[in-house]
Amino acid sequence: MFTRLDPNDAAIGAGTSFFSDEVQYNLIHLISESNDSLCLKTFDGKMIFAQTPGHNGWLWISREVAKVERKSMIEELAIHLKGVSLPGISSEPEITAMFAEVFSNRNGIPFYSDMTLEAYHCPKVIKPVNVTGKLQKAxxxxxxxxxxxxxxxxxxxxxxxxxPNTQLDKAKTMVDAGGLYHWMVDDQPVSMANISHRSPRHARINTVYTPDEHRKKGYASALVAELCCIIETEKLVPMLYADIKNPTSNKVYQNIGFLKKGKIAEIKFSTSS
Structure with a gap:
C-alpha cells in the first residue's frame, strides 16, 4: 500500500490533490528533503506521511477520500508504523484525532493535545506605514x-x-544559513524573523520575535512585510504557521495580508507510566 515519497515527488506537485492543501501541509516538503526522514505515500497519492526522527509525523489525506476510507487508511498506516518511534502527529484536527485514537489503541499509549496552528499565506503583502527603522540581515x-x-x-x-547561552550555537547556525533578519532602530536590533525554508512554490517564515520592551510599535509587522517582499522577488509566496492561542501574532499577520489556509492540530503520545 505504501511507497517512498521523494523530494519534489510527483505526489506533492502542482495539479495534484495535495496541491490545494500545500500551504497547510508545507512542512512535508522540508521533511522529505531530509536523508534520515521516513516519508511514505500510498500508490494513488491520496495519503502522505512524513516524519523526521524525534519529531511529530505529518499526515495528509486527500479531501477526496471518504471518512470511512480514511479510517481504514489510518489503520493500515498504524500497522506499517509498528516499531517506529513516534512522539506525536500533526494534521488537520479531524485526521489528527482519528489517527491518535487508532495509534493509541493499537500501542496502548495515551495522548494529549499539544497546540493548534493556523497556516497562512500572503498572496499580496500590505506594508505598514510610519514604522521607524529599517531591515538588516543578521x-x-x-x-x-x-x-x-x-x-x-x-x-x-x-x-x-x-x-540564552544555550542558544548561541543555534544563533550562529541561523546566521550562517542566511535567512535571519533584524528590524533595526538606531543601529540596534529590536525584532527578528527568519526565512527558514523554500519549497517549490512557497517560502516559510518562522522565529518571529520582538522583546517586550519593543512591542506594539509595529516592528514585527514591518519586518515580516519586508521579508514577504524579498520572497515575492523570488516568485514565491510567503507562508507561516501561527499558534491560534496567540491572537496578537495572528492579528499582526492578517493586517499585513496573510490569509488563513487551514488549521494543523498537534498531539503528543505520552510514554510516561
Whole structure:
C-alpha cells in the first residue's frame, strides 16, 4: 500500500490533490528533503506521511477520500508504523484525532493535545506605514542578541525557559544559513524573523520575535512585510504557521495580508507510566 515519497515527488506537485492543501501541509516538503526522514505515500497519492526522527509525523489525506476510507487508511498506516518511534502527529484536527485514537489503541499509549496552528499565506503583502527603522540581515556580530531572542521566543511559544547561552550555537547556525533578519532602530536590533525554508512554490517564515520592551510599535509587522517582499522577488509566496492561542501574532499577520489556509492540530503520545 505504501511507497517512498521523494523530494519534489510527483505526489506533492502542482495539479495534484495535495496541491490545494500545500500551504497547510508545507512542512512535508522540508521533511522529505531530509536523508534520515521516513516519508511514505500510498500508490494513488491520496495519503502522505512524513516524519523526521524525534519529531511529530505529518499526515495528509486527500479531501477526496471518504471518512470511512480514511479510517481504514489510518489503520493500515498504524500497522506499517509498528516499531517506529513516534512522539506525536500533526494534521488537520479531524485526521489528527482519528489517527491518535487508532495509534493509541493499537500501542496502548495515551495522548494529549499539544497546540493548534493556523497556516497562512500572503498572496499580496500590505506594508505598514510610519514604522521607524529599517531591515538588516543578521550577522555574527549580533549572535549574543539573537541567542537572547531565541530564548525569549522559546519561552513565549512553548513555555520553555532556557538560558540564552544555550542558544548561541543555534544563533550562529541561523546566521550562517542566511535567512535571519533584524528590524533595526538606531543601529540596534529590536525584532527578528527568519526565512527558514523554500519549497517549490512557497517560502516559510518562522522565529518571529520582538522583546517586550519593543512591542506594539509595529516592528514585527514591518519586518515580516519586508521579508514577504524579498520572497515575492523570488516568485514565491510567503507562508507561516501561527499558534491560534496567540491572537496578537495572528492579528499582526492578517493586517499585513496573510490569509488563513487551514488549521494543523498537534498531539503528543505520552510514554510516561
Amino acid at each position: 550577522t555574527q556580530q549580533n549572535v549574543v542578541v539573537i541567542a537572547e531572542y531565541l530564548a525569549g521566543f522559546l519561552n513565549d511559544a512553548l513555555g520553555t525557559k532556557v538560558e
